[in-house]
Amino acid sequence: MNRCPFFIFLAAVCFASCSHEQSVKSLLTPFEASDSTQTATYDETIQWWRDLEKTSPYVCVRAFGDTDAGLPLHAILINSSRNFNLETIQKNGKLKWLINNGIHPGEPDGIDASMLFAREILSDEEFKNTYNDIVIMIIPVYNVGGALNRNCCSRANQNGPESYGFRGNARNLDLNRDFTKADSKNAQSFIELFATWNPDVYLETHVSNGADYPYTMTYLLSHPDKLTPPLDKYVGQTLSESLLEKMKARNDEMIPYVNLFGSPPDSGYSSFYDTPRYSAGYTALHNSIGVLTETHMLKPFKQRVESTLNFLHALGETLIADAAEIKESRAKADEFLAQQSEFVIDWEIDRSKSEKLHFNGYRAYYDTSSVTGELQLYYDRSAPWEKQIDYWAHLKPLKKVTAPSYYLVPAAWNEVVHRLTLNHVEMTLLPEDTTLMVTSYKISDYKTSPQPYESHYYHYDVSMEVSTEDVKLLKNSYYIIPAQQRAKRLLVEMLEPQAPDAYFNWNFYDEILQQKEWFSSYVFDPEASQLVKNEVIAAKLNVYVDADTASRDNARSKLAFLYEQSTHYERNRHMIYPVFRIE
Numbered sequence: 001m002n003r004c005p006f007f008i009f010l011a012a013v014c015f016a017s018c019s020h021e022q023s024v025k026s027l028l029t030p031f032e033a034s035d036s037t038q039t040a041t042y043d044e045t046i047q048w049w050r051d052l053e054k055t056s057p058y059v060c061v062r063a064f065g066d067t068d069a070g071l072p073l074h075a076i077l078i079n080s081s082r083n084f085n086l087e088t089i090q091k092n093g094k095l096k097w098l099i100n101n102g103i104h105p106g107e108p109d110g111i112d113a114s115m116l117f118a119r120e121i122l123s124d125e126e127f128k129n130t131y132n133d134i135v136i137m138i139i140p141v142y143n144v145g146g147a148l149n150r151n152c153c154s155r156a157n158q159n160g161p162e163s164y165g166f167r168g169n170a171r172n173l174d175l176n177r178d179f180t181k182a183d184s185k186n187a188q189s190f191i192e193l194f195a196t197w198n199p200d201v202y203l204e205t206h207v208s209n210g211a212d213y214p215y216t217m218t219y220l221l222s223h224p225d226k227l228t229p230p231l232d233k234y235v236g237q238t239l240s241e242s243l244l245e246k247m248k249a250r251n252d253e254m255i256p257y258v259n260l261f262g263s264p265p266d267s268g269y270s271s272f273y274d275t276p277r278y279s280a281g282y283t284a285l286h287n288s289i290g291v292l293t294e295t296h297m298l299k300p301f302k303q304r305v306e307s308t309l310n311f312l313h314a315l316g317e318t319l320i321a322d323a324a325e326i327k328e329s330r331a332k333a334d335e336f337l338a339q340q341s342e343f344v345i346d347w348e349i350d351r352s353k354s355e356k357l358h359f360n361g362y363r364a365y366y367d368t369s370s371v372t373g374e375l376q377l378y379y380d381r382s383a384p385w386e387k388q389i390d391y392w393a394h395l396k397p398l399k400k401v402t403a404p405s406y407y408l409v410p411a412a413w414n415e416v417v418h419r420l421t422l423n424h425v426e427m428t429l430l431p432e433d434t435t436l437m438v439t440s441y442k443i444s445d446y447k448t449s450p451q452p453y454e455s456h457y458y459h460y461d462v463s464m465e466v467s468t469e470d471v472k473l474l475k476n477s478y479y480i481i482p483a484q485q486r487a488k489r490l491l492v493e494m495l496e497p498q499a500p501d502a503y504f505n506w507n508f509y510d511e512i513l514q515q516k517e518w519f520s521s522y523v524f525d526p527e528a529s530q531l532v533k534n535e536v537i538a539a540k541l542n543v544y545v546d547a548d549t550a551s552r553d554n555a556r557s558k559l560a561f562l563y564e565q566s567t568h569y570e571r572n573r574h575m576i577y578p579v580f581r582i583e
């Protein structure tokens, strides 16, 4: 199987008809042509990038991968050395920066700002020197179906543009919850691209919701506490400080993403816990730095696009300055990961230690709503304030596991195998029938969301009984997956059922939660009467009946309990998590 069609696709040489900064400079964007009132449509966006490709020899536009809308994704490579072959780019040591726009096409600022950014850096006479150590890849519109579903009004809180795309993709999926479960073709194409391209830094552009405050730009980084050392230090200190400083120098002061809905920032707020379903959590699994822009929805569209453009320059300048440090930090993080055996798989906000954040806000007040009759939060923009507020920046570990030497993943659950393959996980099919000593999990309890969430009935609060046993495994029935590989952290967080975004929690293994065979009471009752002659089983039945009052007078419940003690019960299947560990 060819896992890297993208290599071949981009290996095609991009020819540019001419090369001079003036022609690049004259390429107006739809945003500019509309006097900053419109965001480019999907067709206009792709056309603009194709026009840029014709104008600049440093730009290559290629389609790759499917989307649920039936149209391909596009990627634009910008490389001063004019190499557009992903395979050879990997070898030349440049820093790789991936920019992803339009994941939520109702939040289109980055779609337009990326065009302006590319044009500005390419029309700079110093481009070849300035961007000598960085290759940029831009996905102009990730959620193609959402971009095509253009409308005037689905962003109730947003100040422009006049029309924009929709949050859900062609299947109404939120792609920024889809990086691990990968229900959408968009996500599957993205994952394959990400694994192939292995970017050092990933930027995704958004528009925020929530509280009101004066800042246009807020930003979010892969949570430093979750990053592998020394990336945690680089992101938490150097990168964060550089971005804040460079935005301030552009007279566009920003603040960490204001993670508040329904309450004002006066008494502080916490950082965002980015589990791997979100992009910044997903990139962290690969020791890649995730960065998100979240412009404030109530600021005018023009102001938001300009702020996103400022951020692109601020990040670009930071990456130019820090390219060597980032690559070195990443290499060390890979080394750390190779030695790492214990992994935190779930976190929570640490409320015991807050940092002081200098914040500019608007006076919040409550007034009785004429509609609901209840107190309603409002903001008074004529009454700004400035003070130190609490910022709960840190996470604390909730659950830890030790990585095994190998995972054994059943081939029959091909949807899981497919996702691991997209992530370039190395695995081999069991070559012959064998018996192995494994650690196995029996799911003893879990909760399930009563409402569908992103096309799943999500599980959480999973607990398991752990046991060690010899299991007979048939040839070709299992993939042997060494944990010691680049995807080590991804494997742990996808295959350990207590990790919040584990495949188990996204219903990929729900088959094992259902019992397949049953019994007729009139047939089993005589056998059950023999079973209770066993003192141990009789004692267990008493404990069960005592603990579960509903079963006390329920004959079927008692028989069902005894059935579970009998040889008929499918104890190697029912509630047995089918992924095994070899320690």
Ligand SMILES: [Zn+2]
Binding pocket: 104, 107, 205, 206, 207
């Ligand atoms: Zn968004």
